[in-house]
Amino acid sequence: MTTAELMTGTDLAAEIVAQAAARAKALREKTGVQPCLATVLVGDDPASATYVRMKQNRSKKAGIASRSVVLPADTTTDELVTEIHKLSSDPAVHGILLQHPVPAQIDERAAFEAIDPAKDVDGVTMRSFAAMAFGDPGFRSATPGGIMRLLEAYDVPIAGAHAVVIGRSPILGKPVGMLLLASNATVTYTHSRTVGLPEIVRTADIVVAAVGKPDFVRGDWLKPGAVVVDAGYNEGNIGDVHFEEAAQVARLITPVPGGVGPMTIALLLEQAVDAAEAQAG
Structure with a gap:
């Protein structure tokens, strides 16, 4: 029985x-500029292709034009960087999304x-990370930005809370910790190699699971009444948190799917309109 x-x-x-969508329409009517989001996909991974199509469909519904660049799986880093530079210099493109992960031969950081x-x-560059870390204007990483909006919408007290982030990826774990810190949480970064991880998680008021392992976080790891954000998505619609166990202990918990996922796409589209407005002057 679910209690959370x-x-x-x-x-x-x-x-x-x-x-x-309303802002995109207003911008188009005022300036003739239609926000445009370019997606770059390397290879033919079915899951990545599905994600790209979904983002393009959502863009269309929001009045945001899509530009699609699909490159072969054997694309080199230099070739990918060249394509991204073309989009960066194209005034008709306002936002760029590189679908990740990319094939192993590519230097993903160089591409970002x-x-x-x-x-x-999508908030993946070092410039965007620095803006999140220092509280400067800039784009938030889409998933961390979505998580923060979700916490705010559910009136989760962040200031003074102890937040434990499980995961250290440069586009999820690390930036969400920076955003929580900027909101005056006390943040502990952990990961799959952290010694005594369950004991550390048990001290958390807010848990953000972003480790990429199905059912990794168990119910007995949690402090009663904790807020649990499951940012994982694994095969079979399974998150990084064992939902049934965690729901017996937590006060609030995000489902998978239907929790963090929709927020990621929403933030991406919102920021595409932000970018178009800024570039339109």
């Missing part, structure tokens, strides 16, 4: 997208850094 309240992102994401920071609507 579900922290769903579906309705909130719909509101954010509706607002972005080829994105013009003014078009980094």
Whole structure:
């Protein structure tokens, strides 16, 4: 029996997208500029291709034009960087999304850094990370930004809370910790090699699971009444948190799917409109 309240992102994401669509329409009517999001996909991974199509469909519904660049699986880093530079210098493109992960032969960081920071609507460049860390204007990483909006919508007290982040990826774990810190949480970064991980998680008021392992976080790892954000998505619609166990202990918990996922896309589209407005002057 589930006791935790579900922290769903579906309705909130719909509101954010509706607002972005209204702004996109207003920008188009005022300036003739239609926000455009370019997606870059390397290879033919079915899951990645599905994600790209979904983002393009959501973009269309929000009045955001799509530009699709699909490159072969054997693309080199230099070839990918060249394509991204072309998009960065194209005034008709306002946001750039590189679908990740990329094939093993590509230097993903080099590819991310080829994105013009003014078009980094997925918040993956070092410039965007620095902006999140220092509280400067800039784009948030889409998933961490979505998590923060979700916590705010559910009135989760962040200031003074102890937040434990499980995961250290440069586009999820690390930036969400920076955003929580900027909101005056006390943040502990952990990962799959952390010694005594269950004991550390048990001290958390807020847990963000982003480790990429199904059912990794167990119910007895949690402090009663904790807020649990499951940012994992594994095969079979399984998150990084054992939902049934965690729901017996937590006060709030995000479902998978329907929790963090919709928020990620919503933030991406919102930031694409932000970028278009800024570039339109």
